[in-house]
């Protein structure tokens with residue numbers, strides 16, 4: 417792990433910090449020295465991404481874009497949250513240590529780079545002014561943490577993270593993220609179901625047509641035509657209810673469904689229970705898509721990972737059972753094809769590698785045993801590291817902040833939420 421001094425020294429001595437400053441020289445901007453170094457750090461970290469597990473991004477292009485997306489970086493107490501982006505201004509909490517500040521500045525900078533004005537509304541990454549913030553926040557945090565790890569010379573640490581889905585103790589994400597863990601899990605499930613590497617999904621977030629491309633790929637699978645918007649709306653309801661929980665409406669959301677209005681005017685009746693049902697629905701559908709969209713060999717190779725991203729023991733168990741059925745079905749088919757094959761026929765044979773039906777059954781049984789063993793392990797898995805659940809981007813509850821007067825709290829809350837039934841969708845947090 418590199419120290420702050422080592423990292424800053426290498427960025428300054430390489431001339432990169434000066435190069436980044438030069439990019440801004442003809443612009444009227446207000447950026448403290450500390451943040452020029454972090455801008456150089458972001459660009460340099462992008463340059464160090466490898467094509468194996470990194471993002472497909474061009475550091476020069478990103479660097480050139482900076483002066484048009486960033487005019488000001490300020491440090492102000494913003495109600496306890498880490499940072500926020502308003503147009504071309506990023507505000508960071510002044511009380512963060514170096515590593516935390518870096519990670520969340522990278523998060524806000526990613527928002528700034530991905531935000532675009534379309535007609536008279538803002539779009540950002542997968543957000544089209546209507547839905548998409550759920551995936552946007554997950555992708556933004558994923559991108560920021562990949563880059564921060566590169567910058568620090570460390571690796572992403574996947575870990576069980578209980579108590580990180582607000583309002584839902586029953587869901588435990590398995591995620592390398594220190595924020596938006598559930599969002600990250602959904603991205604990982606989406607990546608597996610569409611067989612699209614997570615790095616490519618993250619890179620789509622930097623493209624103006626990223627949402628459209630993701631939607632086209634999603635709908636290209638059998639039975640998925642016309643289903644992308646419904647998927648995005650389900651996720652947005654989860655995100656909206658989460659925003660309301662952050663803003664302190666937990667008690668109102670415990671009981672019967674209440675009327676909730678999204679910033680775009682879309683209304684739905686929702687509560688914590690609906691949110692839980694939607695989380696289950698989306699995870700179930702993505703796991704089913706993984707089975708439907710992929711061939712058996714790919715399923716056998718990757719089902720363990722998919723199971724690990726499902727957030728309850730029930731979801732994992734149902735998924736493993738479905739995978740077992742696929743394996744059994746293939747076994748039956750193989751046995752049948754083998755028994756009907758005539759000796760010495762010249763037809764091309766299926767690639768059985770001289771596996772006899774009984775041997776194949778053995779192989780299948782091994783797989784099923786392994787799957788069951790995996791199930792046992794994954795439900796018993798110990799918590800490696802736990803992130804406190806009161807430190808979300810945008811979240812340390814404003815209402816509980818002793819440093820704020822009631823007027824300040826009201827003002828901050830009204831920024832997050834227009835009304836008790838409203839929420840902020842477009843504002844990048």
Ligand SMILES: [Zn+2]
Nearest residue numbers: 553556844845
């Ligand atoms: Zn954000």
